[in-house]
Amino acid sequence: MENKAVVLGSNYYIGLSLIRCLGINGITVVAIDHSRKDTYGSESKYCSERIIAPHYREETREFISFLKNYANKQSHPPVLFPSADPYVEVIDQHLEELKEFFLIPQTEPGLYTKTMNKEKLHKLAIEKGVAVPETVSMYEEDFLEKAENTLKFPCIVKPVDSHTFVSVFRRKMFKVQNREELETAVAKAKKAGLEVIVQRIIPGFDDHMYTFDAYLNQNAKITHWTTFQKYRQYPINFGASVYTTQKYVPELYEIGAGFLEAIKFKGFVEIEFKKDAETGKFYLIELNVRTTNFNQLLYKVGLNMPYIAYRDLTGNPLEPKAIKEDTNIVFWYAFEDLLAVKEYIKTGQLSLGKVLVSYFKPKAYAIWDWKDPKPAFSFLKIILNKVFRKISRK
Known part of the structure; x- marks a missing residue:
């Protein structure tokens, strides 16, 4: 394994999962962050190098130069793995120059950003x-009337740029019950300089959320894939997976494969769908074009997507593989799942009994690993420090 793997961002469990999935196969893994703060992922025994670089947004030009200089010093071009959307955006903006120094699956500049929008x-x-x-843009003529008459209330106000929206409002979207709340939500977004769309809520509880996870080679053909069903997410109803199971849903392949190959996507991608509780129809909600947050579950069911990408990009691809059965394994991010369960029960969406029964399944943990425990203890220390500071301020 002469090519190193460079992971951008180790301060979240996605970065940790990338490090583990690559390092366990004997690959030299390098974690690059803009700060040492909360980088518990780089505490993994599978991380070989920990490096601090300029901030990817505040010092973008310096960050790109730093990456190029680092790669230029290596005997073989490293494979680049972003762990979060902001890193993907920066890579996409500078794809042409970065590809001279790194191995990156995508070859069409702007496609990452286009599909994230x-x-x-x-x-x-x-x-x-x-x-x-059904969706209405805030810039459409008479958009308030269209939203009220076409989408009906309640509906959701979603950002075009999710990461910036979350950083400003600490939530993924606004759920609005009437025209007045819609006007208020759009006004807030405009004040923050953010573009939003208004969208119909597809009926169905959170367990009607599904994903199609796939890897497409350099010919934009799917080589590896499987499907999942969410049980719970946080924030509840409109959040990220915290308790999710692998479930074989052939229809998602039929929809997802054709779409991804048609747009000539390359590399790992996840399509999120919602199944209409009334009609059974699947609706595309969004794409995740970087490693998914339940990557450890993918690994557990036999699809090590980061390693699949590494082998493909270094010229030694693995045999195609699909998981066409129900494995009954679940991904569990315990910290946020406990917060979610509290809200589900409080709002009457789930009973304690139903929650407890759901836990009796084999699990893929977001952070904990008996063979690599140090990141979990580092994460626990971070949480305890936050709790202590919060108590101290009271």
């Missing part, structure tokens, strides 16, 4: 014949 993604999906929830 909610409005552009929905237009692309419609163009390719994939169903998406």
